[in-house]
Amino acid sequence: MGALTRAVRNLSRRKMRASLVIIALGFSMAIMISIPAGIVANQASTQSLAENFDSTITNMQEEINKTSTLIECQTSSGSNMFPGRPSDMTPWGPGQEAFINETVVDEIRSIEGVKDVVPFLETSSNETTSETMTGPGGRNFTISRPLYTITGVCLNSSFIDNYSILPTNITAGRTLREGDSGVLLMSSNLTDYFGVGVDDEVEINGKSFTVIGVYEQTGQGRIETRTVYMNISDARATTGLEGNSSTLDVYAENTSDVDGITEVIEATYSELRVTTYKDRLSQLQNMQTMYNETLTNAQSTLSQTQAIATQEIVVAVVATSLIILFFMLYTVRERTKEIGTLKAIGFSNWNVMSQFMLEGMLLSLIAGVVGIAIGSVGAPVLSGLLLPSINPFSSSDRLQPNFPSVNPVAQGVGIATAVPDLQLMLLALVTAVLPGALGSLYPAWRASRTRPAEAMRYE
Amino acid sequence: MSEIVLKAEHVSRAFTMGKREIQALSDLNLQVNKGEFVAIMGPSGSGKTTLLNALGCLDKPSNGRVILDEVDVSRLPEKELYKIRRDKIGFIFQTFNLLPYLNAVENVELPMENMKKPKTEKRKKARELLELVGLAGREEHRPQKLSAGEQQRVAIARAMANDPAIILADEPTGNLDTKNKYEIVRLLANLNTERGTTIVMVTHDSHVASRTERMLLLEDGKITKEKQGTHVVKRASGKTKQNGQENVVTREEP
Numbered sequence: 001m002g003a004l005t006r007a008v009r010n011l012s013r014r015k016m017r018a019s020l021v022i023i024a025l026g027f028s029m030a031i032m033i034s035i036p037a038g039i040v041a042n043q044a045s046t047q048s049l050a051e052n053f054d055s056t057i058t059n060m061q062e063e064i065n066k067t068s069t070l071i072e073c074q075t076s077s078g079s080n081m082f083p084g085r086p087s088d089m090t091p092w093g094p095g096q097e098a099f100i101n102e103t104v105v106d107e108i109r110s111i112e113g114v115k116d117v118v119p120f121l122e123t124s125s126n127e128t129t130s131e132t133m134t135g136p137g138g139r140n141f142t143i144s145r146p147l148y149t150i151t152g153v154c155l156n157s158s159f160i161d162n163y164s165i166l167p168t169n170i171t172a173g174r175t176l177r178e179g180d181s182g183v184l185l186m187s188s189n190l191t192d193y194f195g196v197g198v199d200d201e202v203e204i205n206g207k208s209f210t211v212i213g214v215y216e217q218t219g220q221g222r223i224e225t226r227t228v229y230m231n232i233s234d235a236r237a238t239t240g241l242e243g244n245s246s247t248l249d250v251y252a253e254n255t256s257d258v259d260g261i262t263e264v265i266e267a268t269y270s271e272l273r274v275t276t277y278k279d280r281l282s283q284l285q286n287m288q289t290m291y292n293e294t295l296t297n298a299q300s301t302l303s304q305t306q307a308i309a310t311q312e313i314v315v316a317v318v319a320t321s322l323i324i325l326f327f328m329l330y331t332v333r334e335r336t337k338e339i340g341t342l343k344a345i346g347f348s349n350w351n352v353m354s355q356f357m358l359e360g361m362l363l364s365l366i367a368g369v370v371g372i373a374i375g376s377v378g379a380p381v382l383s384g385l386l387l388p389s390i391n392p393f394s395s396s397d398r399l400q401p402n403f404p405s406v407n408p409v410a411q412g413v414g415i416a417t418a419v420p421d422l423q424l425m426l427l428a429l430v431t432a433v434l435p436g437a438l439g440s441l442y443p444a445w446r447a448s449r450t451r452p453a454e455a456m457r458y459e
Numbered sequence: 460m461s462e463i464v465l466k467a468e469h470v471s472r473a474f475t476m477g478k479r480e481i482q483a484l485s486d487l488n489l490q491v492n493k494g495e496f497v498a499i500m501g502p503s504g505s506g507k508t509t510l511l512n513a514l515g516c517l518d519k520p521s522n523g524r525v526i527l528d529e530v531d532v533s534r535l536p537e538k539e540l541y542k543i544r545r546d547k548i549g550f551i552f553q554t555f556n557l558l559p560y561l562n563a564v565e566n567v568e569l570p571m572e573n574m575k576k577p578k579t580e581k582r583k584k585a586r587e588l589l590e591l592v593g594l595a596g597r598e599e600h601r602p603q604k605l606s607a608g609e610q611q612r613v614a615i616a617r618a619m620a621n622d623p624a625i626i627l628a629d630e631p632t633g634n635l636d637t638k639n640k641y642e643i644v645r646l647l648a649n650l651n652t653e654r655g656t657t658i659v660m661v662t663h664d665s666h667v668a669s670r671t672e673r674m675l676l677l678e679d680g681k682i683t684k685e686k687q688g689t690h691v692v693k694r695a696s697g698k699t700k701q702n703g704q705e706n707v708v709t710r711e712e713p
Contacts, residue, residue: 003572009560341556344517345570345617346545349537452517452544455556456508456629 003351007359010331011366021327022367028320029371031382033428035309035316037375038383040424042305046298053291057284064280066164069115071250071262072275073108075100098271099244108250111264113257118159119245121152121235126205148190148226150204152235155180163249166229173198173213176229183212185229204228205238248272312386317435320364324439328360332447339447340454353448360440361433368432372425463526464624464657465491465514470523470533472509472680483509484520485680491625491659496651498668499661501677507661508629510677514659515548515627516540528624545570549618553630555610557602563589563613564598570620588616592646608639615646619656626650628660632667644670 011018075098100119109117124146132142153165157178160166166175167185176185184204186196191214196202200211209230217226236242250265252258258276265274332339339352347355375382467489474481483506491497501507512518513525516532525533532543544550549570557566567585574581589598592612602610611631618626628647632640644667650656660671668674676684 006558006561013560337556338558341552341558342569343541344515344544344550344556346541346621347569347572348541351573453512455517455550455552456512 003355003358004362006355007362010359011363018363021323021363022370025320025323025364025367026370026374028316028323029368029428029432030374030378031386032313032316032320032431033371033375033424034379034382035312035386036428037379037424038386039302039306039309041383042302046295046302049298050295053295057288057291060280060284060287064277064284067280068255068277069252069258070163070277071252071258071265073100073248073250073265073269073272074275075246075271075273099241099246100248100272101245102243104269105245105248107268108248108265111261113253113261114250115253116159116163116249116251118156118163118165118249118251119154119232120165120247120249121150121232121239121241121244122246123150123152123235123239123241124148125150147193148187148228150235150238151227151229152232153229154232163251165249167215167217169216170213171216173211175213175215176231180212181231181234182209183230184209184234185213185215186211187217187227188214189217190226190228204230207234207238209234309386317438320367320435321439324360324364324436325442327363328356328440328443329446331359332356332443332450335447336450336454337457339450340452340457343450343452344455349448352450353444356444356447357437357440360444361436364432364434364436364439365429367436368429371432372428375428376425461492461494463490464493464495464528465489465659466524466526467510467514468524468526470510470513470520470525472506472513472518473521483680484513487523487681489514489675489682491657493624493657494651494655495673496648496658496671497660498671498674499659499677499682500663500665500668500674502663505677506680507663507677509680511627511629511659511661515550516543545573546621547624549620549623549626551611551614551618551626551628551631553633555602555607555614555634557610557613557617559602562599562601563594563605563616566602566613567616567620570617574621584620585616588619589613591619591650592616606639607635608642611635611639611643612646615643615650619650625657625659628658630662631660632662632664640664640667 099121105117105119108114125148127147128144129147130142130144132140153176155176155178160176160178167187168175170185171188173185176183184202186194186202191197191211194202196211198211198214201208202211203209209228230238232245236244250261252261255277258278262274262276265272342352342355343349467487470484470487470489471482472484474483487506487510489510499507499510509518513520513533514527516525516527516535520533523533524531527543528547530543530547532540535543558569561569564582564585567588568581571581571584586598589595589612592615594609594612594616597605597609600609602613605613611634615626615631618628626647631647632643635643647658647660648670651658658671660667662668672687674684674686675682676686
């Protein structure tokens with residue numbers, strides 16, 4: 001017959017009363033649990049944001065290092081940087097774009113230090129799609145954009161082998177090879193859209209092609225989503241752009257040749273936008289700066305949230321302790337005679353004190369379990385109500401979904417959702433005993449001071 | 460000369476009620492020998508309960524000494540007193556004071572709470588005591604499933620849990636019907652004669668008191684009469700014994 005058994009029996013003696021108090025405490029505890037859960041979720045989201053940023057930067061850095069001899073030449077209007085444009089503007093079409101002809105390609109190839117020139121023809125499909133987007137400030141606008149991009153690649157096997165000019169993550173079929181004609185490589189979201197698979201026929205700008213392979217779009221680097229890759233000659237035939245290219249990947253023999261070659265190209269062909277690894281590095285640095293700002297924002301929001309959370313937890317602990325304090329005080333008053341009896345038959349002050357401390361803590365512990373139950377269901381709601389939401393993208397208008405390299409990061413992270421995990425629950429259970437101990441300290445002390453002569457009270 | 464178990468020397472206890480001071484016990488002297496069964500009688504407000512509280516270490520006298528088993532308990536601090544209450548004294552209350560959420564055997568075990576004994580031994584002892592008070596087979600019953608008489612038996616078993624030097628009973632039959640009243644008194648008398656348990660019982664019931672070997676009459680905080688067997692001894696303040704023949708007459712309380 002231990003003190004614990006007595007505590008359990010005592011609580012179960014007045015079930016209704018104990019239940020009501022436990023429910024009240026449970027809600028209080030649920031708040032105590034949900035807030036840390038929210039904080040943990042926010043921390044995790046900030047953490048994963050930072051990790052995503054890091055890996056993006058690392059990937060780009062690697063990419064840049066690998067392509068230190070690459071000089072990209074694009075016609076200035078042929079930019080794929082902003083694939084959307086307001087619907088009230090003229091639709092997309094080959095007519096709006098400028099192209100590079102064969103002569104230019106040959107001339108560039110003959111510049112000293114140039115190793116290879118890989119021509120691409122990137123052009124938009126005739127088919128378009130409209131979508132409504134919400135921009136900064138809640139303004140809605142509809143944009144019309146080409147359904148997909150057609151990329152004609154020069155299928156020279158030495159190019160395919162040496163340079164990354166084709167998507168690498170093929171999920172079905174095979175990639176393109178030298179000599180392929182009338183076939184294409186399609187992104188998986190496009191095969192889904194068209195409802196086709198490998199070996200199926202698909203019509204591109206009125207011409208029929210066989211799907212030879214499907215690739216999974218990574219959304220990173222220059223490999224665009226929603227793109228069909230084909231032999232450049234097929235692309236030219238399809239779009240009526242015989243002999244034209246939109247982009248040239250110029251490879252220098254050595255990195256040290258890059259500056260010289262760039263100088264010559266820029267001087268000769270003012271209509272070409274030339275990008276070298278230096279530009280890419282500075283772009284990377286800009287991106288890094290922006291990421292850092294975003295992270296700083298997220299972290300400062302997080303620390304504000306933590307400050308608020310600390311206050312709220314303190315309030316919850318105090319509230320819980322007060323409920324227990326009043327409940328236990330009432331219990332002690334009500335059981336004066338019983339306590340007197342216990343002392344009269346030889347219970348020490350400590351025996352009595354620990355008995356009531358135990359009862360308070362047990363009550364608190366049960367309430368903790370109830371609180372966890374409420375919290376595990378209601379944590380996202382509760383923490384959403386009690387904490388300011390952390391969404392780094394709302395604080396920075398510069399990180400819009402259009403920004404190609406940030407978009408996937410944003411999608412991967414999303415808004416933090418508070419889900420209390422097992423560890424937190426166990427921790428909560430342990431800390432749930434705290435208000436119990438706190439709240440029953442004074443009542444238990446009062447109980448222990450009960451005069452044994454109270455046993456003689458006749459009620 | 461029989462061994463003295465309990466001795467009260469010049470014990471006074473005053474209470475202040477508002478501005479008035481009430482002298483509940485005044486210069487009281489009392490001596491209980493080992494193996495005695497003593498009844499303390501007296502009208503309402505004569506200080507019976509106050510005396511029992513003082514003797515049982517539930518309360519401290521304002522003046523005087525209480526010596527229990529050769530220890531002056533009136534000077535002990537609380538942290539020593541609980542051991543005295545636990546080891547030397549067994550208390551029986553008018554209202555039984557059993558814990559309603561514990562069954563009979565658990566109630567009897569309570570005084571052994573902080574005794575360093577194995578659980579099984581405590582349980583065995585409690586069962587034996589319940590058997591002794593005639594409650595074999597009722598060990599697992601909670602108080603509300605027991606009759607008033609049975610509840611008081613549990614309380615008696617509980618009072619004996621730690622083999623106390625003395626049992627103090629406060630109106631043990633006050634809440635019982637006639638049949639149970641005599642059974643409880645008989646049980647106490649048996650414990651006294653068969654086990655040699657020293658018992659001091661406060662009662663205002665002369666029939667109950669007549670079962671004891673010594674009766675003390677308490678009036679206005681003093682013992683005014685004493686009856687040993689058939690002898691009545693008048694103990695007016697300061698004066699020594701006077702022989703008398705008639706019984707101690709007490710008024711029934713209203």
